[in-house]
Amino acid sequence: MNELPQQLVNGLLLGSMYGLVAIGYTMVYGIVQLINFAHGEIFMTGAFGALTVYAYVLPGGTSMWIALPLMLVGAIIVAVLVAVGAERFAYRPLRTAPRLAPLITAIGLSLALQQAVWAWYPEAKSARTFPTIPGGPFNIGNVTIQTGDIFLVVVAPLSMAFLAYFVMRTRTGRGMQATAQDPDTAKLMGVNTDRIIVIAFALGAAFAAIGGVAYGLKYGQIDFKMGFLLGLKAFTAAVLGGIGNIYGAMLGGLVLGVAEALSTAYISDIPGMDKFGSQSWADVWAFVLLILVLLFRPQGLLGERVADRA
């Protein structure tokens, strides 16, 4: 049986989750040139927000069709609150500080959020089970799509379309573009840059929260460490696609996901490479791809060559 279509679907699904999280990295970087390493943890708190709604707010046995939209709302509220709080209390006071200071703050915040969930969320010291959507998997030809993945298939393109519309067409979106190009001039033109920055953090967090719910539905469990590796991958996706470019983040995520799936599936079939083909090597191949792309296109796949202000 030909497994290529299935592996491509596996990769695209994983990649759209990377893409949803990568948007947060790329938007914040585009506007304040900060690599928000706590973003993976915002993704994690979003997933826990959804779980809180399901396990502690809604009555037991609520149908997933009613629960899911409410969980999504809960996830977005928690993630946005955490991100806006982080911006207000951790990053804004450091906006004029040397670049290393907010970066290290971000790493510290990431650890603090992990440990806070670990310490105070009920039973979060080991993995918690996440509710899943009932119903069997769907078969299209010889490709199987899990019920939990339907959420990703529907939500990832919708979110992307919404974001494109928001940034290109609305007044606030244009303000974001202006702030990204030149914050000082934007301010002179009457753009409230502080507000724009908060919106960038909040939007990124909302997308991460959607990613967090998708993660829970896909794997059926969440834990306090789930944001670390996924955040790292999403950051890689953002760099791969061209950091600062929102379409690049989504494309970078998809390319990374497909690269991981295909390297797991096929590298071991190359004669003499069977030692390097397993899933534990997939990350290595993903980063080899990143290095190759950056060698030939330092600005990333969709990035534009801009004067380096960083």
Add this chain to the structure above:
Amino acid sequence: MRQRSLIAITAALAAGALTLTACGSRDSGDKGSDSGSGTTVTIGVDAPLTGDLSALGLGIKNSVDLAVKQANKKKYVSGVTFKIEAKDDQAQPSSGQANASAFVSDSSVYGVVGPLNSSVAQSMQKVFDDAKLVEVSPANTNPALTQGDNWQTSKSRPYKSYFRTATTDAIQGPYAAQYVYNTAKLTKAFIIDDKKTYGAGLAATFTGEFKKLGGKVVGTEHINPDSKDYSAVVTKVKNSGATVVYYGGEYPQAGPLSKQLKAAGAKIPLVGGDGIYADDYIKLAGTAAAGDMATSVGAPVETLASAKEFVDNYKAGGYSEAYGAYGGYSYDSAWAIIEAVKKVVDDNGGKLPSDARAKITAAVQNVSFDGVTGKVSFDEYGDATNKQLTVYKVDGGAWKAATSGTYTPSS
């Protein structure tokens, strides 16, 4: 100016650090003096008390705690009060080694039970051996820990202070292979491991025996334990035509793997070692766990007459976590140390000798008593002489013993 303030800060920090260490040493000094009325013997416990594997680790800690309480209640060693000191290794070799050093420097520690993970044990063995402090693991199954890296060809014991009450992968993997091939009649296996010392070792010994019996290995794969996405791997398994998956690793990965495997349409059982024999495995895999199998060391604790007392006492002890797969072995490990302390104290006229650690290590080698898991004694490598194994199968949302026996090598 700048440099001068740097020096001032450094000096202040150094002074602070010195004050703190002074406090520390005074504290332990106090502890030493108030034990004048009777000797306090601390038994260290090293296990993952937090993180993915905490369900197993807390079971170990509680079981040792129970053993110590029983010994104190019975006044088993006159003039000696036992207590436990539990440290969390988070299943990380580096944390394990730091804990080992801390135990060695605490002079009231005369024995350590733990760790859970073979990879952690590797980082601790030398630290304990240098201090002649005895370490009894209830759960390590890697043969190299007791029989040296070349255990397949020439056995030699690397560390005299290391013992274990668990049986090894050298027995567990082949035992599983025999069950899968001969009893379950599954002949095409896909082997997956997590590249850790325990998982890779188990997968290798299973593969060896399975091929010897005439089984076919249709594929091998190594997963990244930090990831939860195994979709690419399960697609490979599904297309390989395997009738069984053998997984060398632990339940935090095995549970989701089994779930994703069945969801992808590969309705074949996953078989693993004692690392997946945990209630959390069924919790994580959900209904997909039905029919999955695990081997575990020893006879089922619940069925042994000697174990009934342990189970009853554990329940009466009011511990909030289950004793888990290694509870009985942890209890026996702690008792092996307690028995050794008794022997040393009795031989020395009721007091601990000055070289108590070395004497206790030597005494553990010769202990022999009826424990929770059967007869507890150690062979010349420090391995348990009890080689009982049990196959468990998930049935109706719980592990049920399928068969129990001792391993005999196939010719």
